[in-house]
Amino acid sequence: MNATAAIRADGLTRAFGDRLAVDAVSFDVAPGEIFGFLGPNGAGKSTTARMLTGFIPPTSGRALVNGIDVAQRTSAARRRIGVVPEEANVYADLSVWDNVMLMAELYGVDYPTRNQRARELLDRFELIPRCGQRGRELSKGLRQRLMLCMALVSGPEVLFLDEPTTGLDVASAHLIRDIVTDLNRQQGTTVFLTTHNMDEAEQLCHRVAIINQGRLAAIDTPAALRARVHARRSVEVRFAEALPRPATLVPELAELEVAMLADGFRAFTPEPGPLAQLIARRADEQHMHIESIATLAPTLEDVFLTITAKQAP
Amino acid sequence: MNEFSFQLHATWVVAKKNAMVYYLKPPVFTFGLIFPFFFYLAFAAGHRAPPEALAPGIVAMALFFTASAVGPLVTPWERQARTYERLVTSPASLLAILAGDVLAGAAFGSVLVLLPLALVVLLTDANIAAVLPLAAGILIGAMAFAALGVLLAAPATEGPSQVMMLSNLVRLPLIFVSGVFVPLAEMPTWGQWLAPFSPLSYAADLIRIGFGEPGHWSPVVDTLTLAGFAAAFVFVALRLHERTRRQAR
Numbered sequence: 001m002n003a004t005a006a007i008r009a010d011g012l013t014r015a016f017g018d019r020l021a022v023d024a025v026s027f028d029v030a031p032g033e034i035f036g037f038l039g040p041n042g043a044g045k046s047t048t049a050r051m052l053t054g055f056i057p058p059t060s061g062r063a064l065v066n067g068i069d070v071a072q073r074t075s076a077a078r079r080r081i082g083v084v085p086e087e088a089n090v091y092a093d094l095s096v097w098d099n100v101m102l103m104a105e106l107y108g109v110d111y112p113t114r115n116q117r118a119r120e121l122l123d124r125f126e127l128i129p130r131c132g133q134r135g136r137e138l139s140k141g142l143r144q145r146l147m148l149c150m151a152l153v154s155g156p157e158v159l160f161l162d163e164p165t166t167g168l169d170v171a172s173a174h175l176i177r178d179i180v181t182d183l184n185r186q187q188g189t190t191v192f193l194t195t196h197n198m199d200e201a202e203q204l205c206h207r208v209a210i211i212n213q214g215r216l217a218a219i220d221t222p223a224a225l226r227a228r229v230h231a232r233r234s235v236e237v238r239f240a241e242a243l244p245r246p247a248t249l250v251p252e253l254a255e256l257e258v259a260m261l262a263d264g265f266r267a268f269t270p271e272p273g274p275l276a277q278l279i280a281r282r283a284d285e286q287h288m289h290i291e292s293i294a295t296l297a298p299t300l301e302d303v304f305l306t307i308t309a310k311q312a313p
Numbered sequence: 314m315n316e317f318s319f320q321l322h323a324t325w326v327v328a329k330k331n332a333m334v335y336y337l338k339p340p341v342f343t344f345g346l347i348f349p350f351f352f353y354l355a356f357a358a359g360h361r362a363p364p365e366a367l368a369p370g371i372v373a374m375a376l377f378f379t380a381s382a383v384g385p386l387v388t389p390w391e392r393q394a395r396t397y398e399r400l401v402t403s404p405a406s407l408l409a410i411l412a413g414d415v416l417a418g419a420a421f422g423s424v425l426v427l428l429p430l431a432l433v434v435l436l437t438d439a440n441i442a443a444v445l446p447l448a449a450g451i452l453i454g455a456m457a458f459a460a461l462g463v464l465l466a467a468p469a470t471e472g473p474s475q476v477m478m479l480s481n482l483v484r485l486p487l488i489f490v491s492g493v494f495v496p497l498a499e500m501p502t503w504g505q506w507l508a509p510f511s512p513l514s515y516a517a518d519l520i521r522i523g524f525g526e527p528g529h530w531s532p533v534v535d536t537l538t539l540a541g542f543a544a545a546f547v548f549v550a551l552r553l554h555e556r557t558r559r560q561a562r
Contacts, residue, residue: 089395
């Protein structure tokens with residue numbers, strides 16, 4: 001394990017009655033890293049995040065932020081983190097400005113600093129025109145932007161984001177992803193991102209961990225994880241006219257996993273190049289017009305599905 | 314800022330947040346004052362006692378209801394509004410958050426009780442004879458009642474209605490065993506047995522002394538016991554919150 005980890009989970013375990021929600025999970029997140037934490041519903045993602053932020057104590061194991069034990073020196077650890085919990089909300093009766101200032105005061109940020117930071121953040125999140133609006137008057141996307149402002153106003157070294165873009169409009173989700181990336185690049189903020197969104201994880205994260213049934217199933221860079229599921233490479237074909245049955249077109253496809261699309265199909269194979277050539281040749285022989293054909297590398301979603309399917313009970 | 318100063322500051326910020334979000338609303342003001350007013354009417358109807366004789370009881374009851382009115386609801390409201398998790402993952406300790414809740418409730422009760430206090434002094438023949446016991450009764454009583462409110466908020470629930478039921482179940486009976494309208498010495502034996510277990514008894518006693526009437530206990534005993542109640546309520550609330558967090562998902 002890395003001695004200078006920004007976040008360290010050391011055998012983190014959390015039991016609810018007889019059930020182990022998180023089972024001896026260990027990993028390090030390096031300073032300045034965006035770390036994705038993926039898993040199906042109920043896999044233990046949020047429970048792990050809640051132990052790392054000190055919201056719930058672990059049954060056993062330790063959570064450390066910048067070397068500080070969260071359970072032992074809770075306040076000191078929390079002064080270094082910003083948190084946007086899953087399904088959190090802003091104070092509906094406070095204005096946008098008061099919500100941000102309240103959080104800054106709770107973190108002990110002095111007046112000139114919090115005033116300046118609040119202005120900068122609200123400007124960056126395009127909330128300046130809404131400073132006087134109350135929380136209840138904001139849309140979900142705007143509330144989520146405000147929650148990020150509240151988490152960032154203390155200038156955290158480590159930022160915990162639990163499903164930050166779930167259910168948001170495209171523009172808000174895009175803005176949030178851009179700002180998280182900028183924060184990480186410009187200020188070196190470490191980000192712990194819990195998400196269901198594989199594209200988001202692939203786009204933002206330097207490394208990802210996949211948790212399944214409370215256990216860490218994989219941890220690596222997205223590229224390295226994709227390389228593990230070589231068999232999930234594929235050929236995607238789209239036709240201009242009526243879609244043939246894949247096995248009619250190429251009998252060899254009967255041996256492969258094939259996913260049907262609206263105007264074509266995707267066939268999974270470790271050797272997509274030769275298969276693409278074969279499909280193109282057979283289509284030509286049968287006078288079928290191919291609109292597009294492409295060989296595809298496995299996505300993080302393929303990795304996720306492969307890993308979680310292997311471990312399904 | 315050292316840890317103690319930091320948590321003291323956090324207590325102040327939480328109290329300020331509660332004042333802004335939960336207390337400065339018309340229904341909260343009226344709730345704290347209407348209850349004691351109607352209790353007074355219910356008691357005064359059919360009794361020949363002059364209004365000034367009931368003045369200490371009115372002030373004590375108004376203080377009790379205002380200081381403990383919102384405290385039981387703050388945590389359930391925060392849980393329901395999904396603001397609780399972020400608050401408790403801030404660097405403010407659980408003790409600082411609870412102390413902030415107590416401070417807000419006590420300040421609210423202490424300020425609002427000035428209205429019935431002014432009314433009974435201006436409209437009846439009641440006179441303030443001893444400022445110190447009266448001030449102690451109001452300030453420390455408000456702390457104890459606000460702490461009781463915080464304790465009532467401790468059970469893990471998102472439903473404010475459940476907490477209100479528990480709150481009324483605990484608070485309303487206290488009115489009848491605390492010598493609010495009848496001096497403790499004149500209460501039936503069972504009432505005199507139960508009175509020492511209610512913080513309202515000690516606050517009412519101090520306020521009664523403040524209005525120049527004889528007290529059941531000495532002001533020092535009243536003050537120390539009220540402070541003890543406040544500390545005990547916060548301690549138990551802290552333990553209950555910690556237990557809830559240990560069991561949280």
